[in-house]
Amino acid sequence: MFPFVLEKPQSTEDAIAAAASGARYIAGGTTLVDLMREEVEGPERLVDINKLPLGGIRVEGEDLVIGALARMAEVAADPNVQRLQPLIAESLIEGASPQLRNMASMGGNLLQRVRCPYFRMLDAGCNKRTPGSGCAAIEGLNAGHAILGTSDHCVATHPSDVAVALVALYATMRVRGSKGERSFPVEELFRLPGDTPHLEHTLLPGELIMEIRVAGGPHSHRARYLKVRDRASYEFALVSAAVALSIEGGVIRQARLAVGGVGTRPWRLRNCEAALAGKRPERQAFEEAAQLATQGARPLHHNQFKVELLPRTIVRALEMAGEVA
């Protein structure tokens, strides 16, 4: 690990100023410390933001507001989260391990870096880690990689579970930088790799995630997260699906759907959502809609099974959501 200087600002403004001049934020550290130890990351200055007033979970009207420093475990166990947005709790406890969920912040979860093994190995080409060095995964071992949103420069999946749920719930986030605050959908945080895979998100230099806001609605209580993996726990998704259905009079009024493990970012499936609207919540409609999920998919040598597994996961998740009383 490279040496670094640890800064402990007392105010959000000081933290933002430090980051704007090149320091890196650290909260739970579950991604960053790990990657620093591998020397995939080598920040010279770290800004410990844990003392900043960015924690907590509150309810504002119909909205659930989650502080960026709230820990995954804290959010999953929060009665308001469980009551208003059970999908968030469900997706959180499917991720990582109890210990890591006690450590990792919500903001850090969204910004966690990819699990591509070549990204972690300094002696392998990786355009995300070392722009221009090539992508060892494209012709390497790529069973865990993405089939959607890939480019010739990067095929890594975004590993977060809760991000998939937040995208499905059309959550927004508020960020603050040296030039002020702005809010935008969580989905817009994530960039496609394109030919700049080292640029992973849309935050401006020094911007700090303040909170995540999730609006409630009839879909909130007909929402499920399904994570498919070989091991029952403590494994990243092969494929996951977050679905939220709003059903009126036996007909789907609105379907919200995002998937994980298959995209270079948490992947919202607008075409599937559209196909479900107005349909009765039945398996045939689910299957027809799910078939649209793999439009444009570019499977690699070892992950072709994801083309098969993705629609099946969506169908099953839709059935589970439909079964919610």
Added chain:
Amino acid sequence: MSVSLIGRPMTRVDGRAKVTGAARYAADFNQPGQLYAVIVSATVGLGRVTDVAAAEVERAPGVVAVLTHRNAQKLPYLPHKAGIDPAVGERLHVLQDDNVRFYGQPVALVVADTLDHAERAAAALRITYESRQPLVDPTDQRAEKIVPEAANRTRALADRSRGDADTAVARAAVRVDETYDMARENHNPMEPHATVAAWNGDRLTLWSKSQYLVNEQAEIAAIFGLPAENVEVICPFIGGAFGTSLRTWPHVTLAALAARHVGRPVKLVLTRKQMFFTTGHRPRTRQRVALGATPEGRLTGIIHEGMGETSRYEQFMEALTNVTDYLYSCPNVRTQYRLTQLDTGTPNHMRGPGEASGIFALESAMDELSYKLGIDPIELRRRNEPQMDEAENKPFSSRSLMQCYELGSERFGWARRTPEPRSMRDGRLLIGMGAATATYPAFHAPASARVRLLADGIAEVEAAASDMGPGTYTSMTQVAAEFLGLPPEQVRFRLGRSDYPQTPSHGGSWTMASVGSAIRAACVEAQAQAARRAVADANLPVFGASVNDLEWSEGRLRRRGEAATGLSYQDIVARTGVPVEAERSAERASEVAERYSMHSFGAVFAEVAIDPDVGTIRVRRIVGAYGIGRVVNPLLARSQCTGGMIGGIGMALMERTVLDPRDGRPVNAHMADYLMPVNLDIPKLEAFFVDEVDPHVNPLGVKGLGEIALVGTAPAIANAVFHATGRRVRALPIHIEDVLTA
């Protein structure tokens, strides 16, 4: 003895040490003034080191030394081979030349004052290579199969043939002829390999993770050209090993080399990633099994051809086809074992070595045959149950396979199984039930032990044995207490030092058979000595008696038939204060080995539930019934069995080390990417032992348990997957994608 300690479900004598953090593993032996060493691993798969930019790193903060082939001491590497070393080939000589034989080979070592400094410097060290493309895929067209050299081939490893198997299979009414693959696996014990090395003049102390202390002592002595007695290896606790610590790998030499170079104690711990490079692995295998049978289900021919991977520099062999020789009755059997030499580190034994892989192929094929015949898989095995070891033409010392199947069937509820694939469901889930045979040889090796009866009534028992988790501390305490007639609290059993009496390696399920027998012999001798001392002591009531007129009962010596309380060891020893000390060796009489075929047997049953939509495979329960002779401690034995079943779940459904063919790197050298079962994966597990008395194997009547606990589980699960889905998967591990479209 009124109450037998052997057979009693005692909790672990070292339990308290393990739950308080007091148990010390190799890396826990911090030494005053110790420095930290970090290995730099090769980043090419084949080639040579052309340059090392050591100078800039030597100036980095805290760095004390940078060792490479250029400045490392040339070591004698005197010839040394132990039974666990491949008979053909020569171990890797570390930092002795510029060759890179496989990805991850140690090419340099950085020593610094703190771990952070050593890690940073190791990462900063720039090494230039001239590289070539390695060959790491045994299925690659260019990979050449070789016939292992004769020097390597013991009976279990030899090609064997009886009758004419090829003709028999070709002419059989019903045939199965398939190929079965097993992935390369890494042992991945929770404790990484670690060595703390300290020199005192020309004497070396190693606190080092080892399953074979006396060999580590001898090997390091040979490498450094020292008398063996100058090296001491200490390892009171092993954090799991499963075979990976049987051999003395290069890091042990590196730690000693570095400590000598810098003149201070050096601690060297492998990273988890490095655990995939130089500490062995279960070799990837490809096997062909062809079975021929009559319509009634009598086997007429068996062909078992196996291929395992090895390195370029050593011929590692395992008993891949061994079980096929003796498991079933069949007049025509042919087995063949070949190796493929690859640009990889040498594989080594991993729990159930050879047998676990071989039986996956054989027991899958038997299951396939049962469907072709329309005969229940257990009935098929019953129809082919041999009366003797037909390969060796000798009786089994004991064989309880059919009793295991009977007991296991009953406990599992096999009768509820409907034979047709895809015929059982639980709601949406497909349910499958499968069974398979487990077997493993009942090995025995010469071992020694020492017993010391002290004046305070304590019996000290010592052997250079190990306890990697099965409970050696506890079970040996029971054996000693039993034969001394003492309560276990008065026995102190010590292991884990190379200067204790010599024992064989802690593997191959032979620790209890070998070390236990030696302890028994030493206890009997100590008792005899105590009696002789007692009758010679004028102040003791048995003075002048013939030892033949005396008897020991519950640790007390009295005249035969007398009601007196008798004398305790303490009464005898305290007279002079000089402990009674006895050291004895034990080994299996060669005529016993010539007369009997000695193996453990078991039957394993698994139930799986498969989600037909998304392909997730979850094991719901496993039942194992085993005939392993005498069970010394049923509590520990059941743990070992259920632990083995969990290992089998990993083998069947998760574990695979994936190498990138472009440079031979293990791509998933990470605990999050090399999947092993976690708590939530564990179903209901039940292990039963059939009553089995084997008077031949050894004086204790024990056959060993560590390996057979794993063997058999993976094929039982694979057979259950077929029963659930109708999809026969002939490659382990079976993952979601293998059953997704079933």
Added chain:
Amino acid sequence: MTENPSESHPPGPIMSRRETLQATAGAVALAALPPLSATATSAPALDTNTVTLTMTVNGRAQTLSVDPRQSILDVLRETLNLTGTKKGCNQGACGACTVLVDGRRIVSCLTLASMHDGAQIETIEGLEKDGVLHPLQEAFVEHEGLQCGFCTPGQIMSGLGCIAEGHAGSPEEIQFWMSGNICRCGAYPGIVAAVADAAGRT
């Protein structure tokens, strides 16, 4: 937490895979550039700066001078010689290093000591009081919740967290909430029984 765009170097010339292959003269296509990342090469070799902090370990206040890079795990094991806490993977993927920090179970390998000035840390060495084992320690011995013992300190500390969080209501629940601790020996059934037993006792 994130790769901050402001720090990221502008993308260099993007080599195609073909060019990459040529650049490395043949077989080894994976290591296209010298084995250091862009961020890595930019970091100067700073001299070690140490920070002084106070941590309460098992009820005892300790003032320590640490390298900011040191994890709580390394501080416990190498600085304080509290070797009961184990390093299994050093990557947050096994749970062997689990300790309680301010009452919550965490993996100490990914926790920088320098970020925990003033923290209360409980390790396996602190559970036994006056020679009496904690009920969970006792239960691990009674129920065979261990074999080799290496993952055991982490399992026990995690079990304490599991019980305190209210996640030990049933064997199934314990299995779910104890899945962050790998046991390669496969002592899981005993671990679940031990946690269930201790949860019932406390």
